[in-house]
Amino acid sequence: MIADLTLVLLAVLVYLTLRSHGGFLRVVALGLVFFLIANPAFRKKSSAPAPVLAVCLDTSLSMDAANGGESRIAAALDAVRKNLPSLRKKFKLLFYSFDTSPRMLEESAFFKLKASGKASLISKSIAEITGFLPEDASLLVLSDGRDTSSAARYFSKPAYCAGFGRNCLNDMSVKILAYPEKAFQGAVAKVRVRLERSAGCAEARVRICRKGATCCEKKVLFSEGQTVKECDVEFIPAEAGQNVRYTVELSPSDGKPENNHGFFSLSVFKSKIKVMFISGRPGWEYRNLRALIKSDSRIDLTSFVILRNPSDYVPFPDNKLSLIPFPVREIFLKDITQYDLVILLNFDYTRFLRPDYLLPLAGHVKSGGSLMLIGGENLFNKGSYFKSPLSAILPFKAPLSGSFSDEEFFLEPSPSHPVTSRISAFRGLASTPLKGMSPAGVLASGAQSVLAASTGKVAAAVKNAGKGRVMVVLTNSMWRLFFGGDETSYFYQEFFKNSFAWLTRSPLLDEISLSGRKRYKIGEELSLRIKLRNIPRESISVRHIAPSGMSYLSPVMISPGFFNVKKLLRESGRHSVRIFLSGEHGVREEKEFAFDVEKTEIETADTSANHSHLREISRLSLGKYLGTNSFVSSDIPYPEDNAGFYRPAMKNYYLIFMALFFAWLWFKENTR
Amino acid sequence: MKHFFVVFIFLLCMPLRCFSGDLFELCIIKKKGNHLPPPSSVAAVLKYLASSTSIDPSPSAVYLDKGEDISDYPFLCLTGRGALGRFTRKETALFAKHLACGGILFIDETDSYGLDDFYDSVEDFCADIFPDEKLEKIPDDDVIFRSFYLQPKVAGRNSVSPSLYGVRRDGRWVIVYSRNDIFGAWARDESGRFIYSCYPGGEAQRLEAVKLTVNIVMYSLTGTYKMDIIHKDFIERKLKSW
Numbered sequence: 065m066i067a068d069l070t071l072v073l074l075a076v077l078v079y080l081t082l083r084s085h086g087g088f089l090r091v092v093a094l095g096l097v098f099f100l101i102a103n104p105a106f107r108k109k110s111s112a113p114a115p116v117l118a119v120c121l122d123t124s125l126s127m128d129a130a131n132g133g134e135s136r137i138a139a140a141l142d143a144v145r146k147n148l149p150s151l152r153k154k155f156k157l158l159f160y161s162f163d164t165s166p167r168m169l170e171e172s173a174f175f176k177l178k179a180s181g182k183a184s185l186i187s188k189s190i191a192e193i194t195g196f197l198p199e200d201a202s203l204l205v206l207s208d209g210r211d212t213s214s215a216a217r218y219f220s221k222p223a224y225c226a227g228f229g230r231n232c233l234n235d236m237s238v239k240i241l242a243y244p245e246k247a248f249q250g251a252v253a254k255v256r257v258r259l260e261r262s263a264g265c266a267e268a269r270v271r272i273c274r275k276g277a278t279c280c281e282k283k284v285l286f287s288e289g290q291t292v293k294e295c296d297v298e299f300i301p302a303e304a305g306q307n308v309r310y311t312v313e314l315s316p317s318d319g320k321p322e323n324n325h326g327f328f329s330l331s332v333f334k335s336k337i338k339v340m341f342i343s344g345r346p347g348w349e350y351r352n353l354r355a356l357i358k359s360d361s362r363i364d365l366t367s368f369v370i371l372r373n374p375s376d377y378v379p380f381p382d383n384k385l386s387l388i389p390f391p392v393r394e395i396f397l398k399d400i401t402q403y404d405l406v407i408l409l410n411f412d413y414t415r416f417l418r419p420d421y422l423l424p425l426a427g428h429v430k431s432g433g434s435l436m437l438i439g440g441e442n443l444f445n446k447g448s449y450f451k452s453p454l455s456a457i458l459p460f461k462a463p464l465s466g467s468f469s470d471e472e473f474f475l476e477p478s479p480s481h482p483v484t485s486r487i488s489a490f491r492g493l494a495s496t497p498l499k500g501m502s503p504a505g506v507l508a509s510g511a512q513s514v515l516a517a518s519t520g521k522v523a524a525a526v527k528n529a530g531k532g533r534v535m536v537v538l539t540n541s542m543w544r545l546f547f548g549g550d551e552t553s554y555f556y557q558e559f560f561k562n563s564f565a566w567l568t569r570s571p572l573l574d575e576i577s578l579s580g581r582k583r584y585k586i587g588e589e590l591s592l593r594i595k596l597r598n599i600p601r602e603s604i605s606v607r608h609i610a611p612s613g614m615s616y617l618s619p620v621m622i623s624p625g626f627f628n629v630k631k632l633l634r635e636s637g638r639h640s641v642r643i644f645l646s647g648e649h650g651v652r653e654e655k656e657f658a659f660d661v662e663k664t665e666i667e668t669a670d671t672s673a674n675h676s677h678l679r680e681i682s683r684l685s686l687g688k689y690l691g692t693n694s695f696v697s698s699d700i701p702y703p704e705d706n707a708g709f710y711r712p713a714m715k716n717y718y719l720i721f722m723a724l725f726f727a728w729l730w731f732k733e734n735t736r
Numbered sequence: 737m738k739h740f741f742v743v744f745i746f747l748l749c750m751p752l753r754c755f756s757g758d759l760f761e762l763c764i765i766k767k768k769g770n771h772l773p774p775p776s777s778v779a780a781v782l783k784y785l786a787s788s789t790s791i792d793p794s795p796s797a798v799y800l801d802k803g804e805d806i807s808d809y810p811f812l813c814l815t816g817r818g819a820l821g822r823f824t825r826k827e828t829a830l831f832a833k834h835l836a837c838g839g840i841l842f843i844d845e846t847d848s849y850g851l852d853d854f855y856d857s858v859e860d861f862c863a864d865i866f867p868d869e870k871l872e873k874i875p876d877d878d879v880i881f882r883s884f885y886l887q888p889k890v891a892g893r894n895s896v897s898p899s900l901y902g903v904r905r906d907g908r909w910v911i912v913y914s915r916n917d918i919f920g921a922w923a924r925d926e927s928g929r930f931i932y933s934c935y936p937g938g939e940a941q942r943l944e945a946v947k948l949t950v951n952i953v954m955y956s957l958t959g960t961y962k963m964d965i966i967h968k969d970f971i972e973r974k975l976k977s978w
Contacts, residue, residue, distance in 0.1 A: 383886075384885055
């Protein structure tokens with residue numbers, strides 16, 4: 065403000081000084097004064113090169129589909145040809161083609177392109193191309209919008225998309241992206257779906273159904289201009305079982321109902337496991353273990369304790385006792401198969417039942433049940449179980465000799481077994497002695513030690529028996545850990561909880577959980593989500609085993625403990641992905657994910673155009689959707705950077721100039 | 737002579753060593769001035785448990801001075817008369833930790849002299865161990881009265897109170913307190929005769945004391961087992977048959 069007033073004052077003084085001179089000079093001086101007061105900024109003459117426009121053409125097989133009289137790719141090339149002169153005036157043009165990956169081409173080669181790619185990874189290719197381009201570049205994308213990958217991408221440069229092919233105007237589709245392999249009955253499970261819409265309907269409803277009945281429904285709202293949305297739909301599996309099939313349905317119905325549904329299958333585990341716990345006598349181990357089981361709401365416990373042996377004399381009538389008969393026949397011959405886990409604690413069966421009563425239990429374990437034997441003086445008394453039908457499934461061989469040992473020992477958990485891997489480093493175990501161990505021989509073939517004793521013996525071992533699992537804990541003095549301090553008490557609880565989970569194959573103990581689709585078409589991208597129970601200190605490696613050979617995949621960490629694996633599938637048949645967790649002691653955990661790739665190629669199975677995907681790319685990249693089957697070059701804006709094209713106003717320089725000019729005039733007038 | 741001395745020392749140390757597995761061991765806390773149960777009664781209890789139930793007790797009880805490491809012995813026993821006396825903060829903390837971990841403390845009042853001194857001191861002792869819990873009457877229909885025998889009367893050598901008292905924590909009784917001198921009802925002399933007569937109920941009262949003792953021990957080893965649904969019908973049917 066002061067500068068402006070000073071300028072005006074100087075201008076008046078100049079005018080007054082020149083008042084006595086000729087009219088022309090006064091007008092010139094006045095004009096100069098007004099020009100300087102107006103203080104204009106001058107436009108620079110730009111020498112910057114023309115901005116780059118990458119012309120990207122989709123050459124996947126679906127672009128070969130008829131587009132009226134000619135193919136989509138021919139229509140796209142015609143549209144480029146038509147706009148080429150006007151585009152050249154504004155931009156420096158670069159030419160790219162893409163299907164699964166982008167390729168840079170000469171202009172002449174570009175116009176000879178044919179549609180032959182077996183898949184089209186549009187988002188991935190565009191994201192890659194933007195990485196090659198200079199800062200002010202933009203992209204012209206010519207495609208039918210059929211993307212075989214569903215991954216959202218980050219586009220650093222604006223993409224102007226033109227869609228080719230006939231697009232269903234009123235279409236909405238749903239695609240299942242991921243679902244868990246395992247879930248719990250009555251607990252929330254999530255399915256990840258991708259919804260696409262062409263136009264119109266701004267609201268969709270996704271339903272998850274089982275045998276026609278709706279399990280859950282989710283309302284999905286599209287914001288203005290949004291055409292693609294990925295979301296998690298939560299549902300609660302009501303029934304347990306293997307390969308429980310659910311369908312995903314999308315409403316409202318549209319012009320293309322075949323893409324409004326999908327299905328997936330998963331293994332649903334019981335929310336409550338049924339446990340039969342029989343103890344040969346009352347004791348601290350029984351009391352503590354029972355309290356632990358009772359505190360777990362996921363366990364439905366049926367328990368029997370032998371409170372009185374046949375040889376015991378009670379000097380009171382029977383109706384004064386709270387004892388009930390031990391229903392041997394009902395339990396062992398009839399009901400045993402209803403239990404997911406049978407625990408026998410220091411139970412000498414020879415006192416109560418014949419060996420053949422154990423046949424149904426052995427059969428039940430082999431067909432998927434589980435058994436836990438806990439030691440004591442009576443457990444392997446006179447080698448009882450080693451002479452029973454259970455002997456074949458036990459993780460120990462019969463001892464040559466020996467009886468219940470009175471030896472003191474400390475527990476050393478195995479760092480490699482899932483039951484103890486997370487609790488193997490507790491120092492408190494080395495200061496809490498246990499006493500008493502049942503006699504047992506060496507480990508049976510296929511058995512694995514879970515707990516070792518400091519004496520060198522195995523204190524607990526596990527074994528897979530058919531479809532079921534067996535664990536034998538040779539000591540019944542683990543209750544002492546409860547009194548050894550917080551750390552050992554925690555170990556006791558975790559050891560048994562983990563053991564129950566391992567024995568019943570509960571997903572709770574899975575080191576590796578996988579989520580992905582089980583069926584693909586050639587040209588589709590495998591997308592597998594890996595969740596690790598422990599944030600790994602070990603390395604994770606992933607192998608893809610295709611019918612023609614094996615290759616390594618690179619897992620990408622999304623967040624701690626969560627990884628993604630992707631691969632374009634080019635071969636039909638049975639595939640599998642093997643995930644290995646390796647540590648100091650070699651491979652600690654291994655898991656396989658098998659899936660099928662159909663012979664049908666994704667590019668030919670469905671050639672309908674999907675312009676909503678192109679709209680979404682335009683929206684996300686801050687570009688523009690140019691239209692269908694043609695485009696106008698003027699719709700692609702020329703990037704202008706105003707900041708660099710004007711010389712700034714130079715008020716201070718004008719002020720100094722005016723001051724000097726007036727001083728010169730004054731000096732000249734007054735010193736004559 | 738030297739060998740005899742070594743064996744003698746070994747035998748002395750034997751009761752202090754914990755037994756293997758999960759045998760039932762009765763641990764009696766010794767305290768200056770308190771009245772210990774007659775040794776014959778402790779032996780009789782253990783013998784009865786071995787012969788009438790499937791509990792495998794160690795042949796003798798363990799005697800520990802207050803403040804000693806009790807972590808190997810989940811079942812603790814404290815007896816006395818007049819007043820329980822003061823426990824240091826360290827000693828009460830040891831009890832608190834042990835009982836919270838799963839241990840149980842049985843307190844038996846050997847003689848009340850018609851006063852409530854012992855009861856008051858037990859109440860203070862319990863408040864020192866678990867300030868948030870209160871000593872309360874154990875209801876007649878509690879599982880402790882069904883753990884082996886059905887509904888035994890709260891009896892002992894005396895019949896000071898018709899109720900058992902206790903401190904409940906996390907749904908279980910961690911302290912059980914009898915005012916009727918239960919151990920006194922078990923005491924026998926060298927010839928096998930009972931030392932004390934039970935008053936006022938006589939031998940019937942003694943039998944109730946026997947039943948109650950077994951139930952308390954059985955409760956400590958089985959917890960809420962007899963509350964399981966599978967037992968409910970049987971127990972109700974038996975109670976109706978009385």
